Amino acid sequence: EDKVVQSPLSLVVHEGDTVTLNCSYEVTNFRSLLWYKQEKKAPTFLFMLTSSGIEKKSGRLSSILDKKELFSILNITATQTGDSAVYLCAVGGSNYKLTFGKGTLLTVNP
Amino acid sequence: DAGITQSPRHKVTETGTPVTLRCHQTENHRYMYWYRQDPGHGLRLIHYSYGVKDTDKGEVSDGYSVSRSKTEDFLLTLESATSSQTSVYFCASAISLSDEQYFGPGTRLTVT
Numbered sequence: 001e002d003k004v005v006q007s008p009l010s011l012v013v014h015e016g017d018t019v020t021l022n023c024s025y026e027v028t029n030f031r032s033l034l035w036y037k038q039e040k041k042a043p044t045f046l047f048m049l050t051s052s053g054i055e056k057k058s059g060r061l062s063s064i065l066d067k068k069e070l071f072s073i074l075n076i077t078a079t080q081t082g083d084s085a086v087y088l089c090a091v092g093g094s095n096y097k098l099t100f101g102k103g104t105l106l107t108v109n110p
Numbered sequence: 111d112a113g114i115t116q117s118p119r120h121k122v123t124e125t126g127t128p129v130t131l132r133c134h135q136t137e138n139h140r141y142m143y144w145y146r147q148d149p150g151h152g153l154r155l156i157h158y159s160y161g162v163k164d165t166d167k168g169e170v171s172d173g174y175s176v177s178r179s180k181t182e183d184f185l186l187t188l189e190s191a192t193s194s195q196t197s198v199y200f201c202a203s204a205i206s207l208s209d210e211q212y213f214g215p216g217t218r219l220t221v222t
Contacts, residue, residue, distance in 0.1 A: 031208060032208065034210055034211075036213075041215060041216065042200060042213040042214060042215050042216055043153070043200070043213045044213070045210045045211075045212060048209075048210050088152070088153065090153075092207075092208070097155055097158065097168065098155070098211060100152045100153040100154075101152060102150070102151070102152040103152060
């Protein structure tokens with residue numbers, strides 16, 4: 001059974017801090033790892049990492065994938081209050097379905 | 111984001127009644143998914159569809175059925191709602207199995 005574990009479960013920081021969110025996984029025939037941001041609504045897509053794309057960056061957000069050690073990290077630099085959300089990690093395996101972690105709740109205080 | 115809508119957005123129903131939730135997408139995506147999201151469990155797949163009239167079960171499919179008669183519509187039916195099915199339900203769609211999924215706004219269902 002595919003498994004995704006995110007840590008920490010919650011995190012409180014101040015504006016301007018840099019944060020690192022972790023995602024470790026066990027999956028049969030890894031295909032992709034995805035990061036989503038969820039505010040009080042639907043998850044919105046951030047990044048997808050695959051064997052051919054193990055590092056992604058968009059503005060203050062960046063993510064890397066370590067296929068050997070079976071984990072990914074999501075970095076957010078110079079955090080803003082608008083970054084407050086639940087960050088979800090999901091992994092796609094051989095059954096072509098996504099398995100989601102339980103998420104990391106990030107709170108950025110002014 | 112993909113144009114995905116869900117209806118209704120909120121629903122309160124009584125135990126034992128049938129309930130149908132609708133997902134509609136305008137992106138011509140082949141793949142569609144129904145998830146439920148509960149505290150402590152995260153997002154869990156109920157059913158998914160890989161084409162018109164082609165569906166398969168996810169990890170929490172008991173008590174749910176789905177239908178897809180058109181590319182753009184994916185219906186989730188709770189045959190006889192129970193209190194354990196109180197949850198937030200999200201629909202998602204994707205171009206292919208290897209692509210990212212885009213989520214609808216969610217339906218909050220309360221079974222009393």
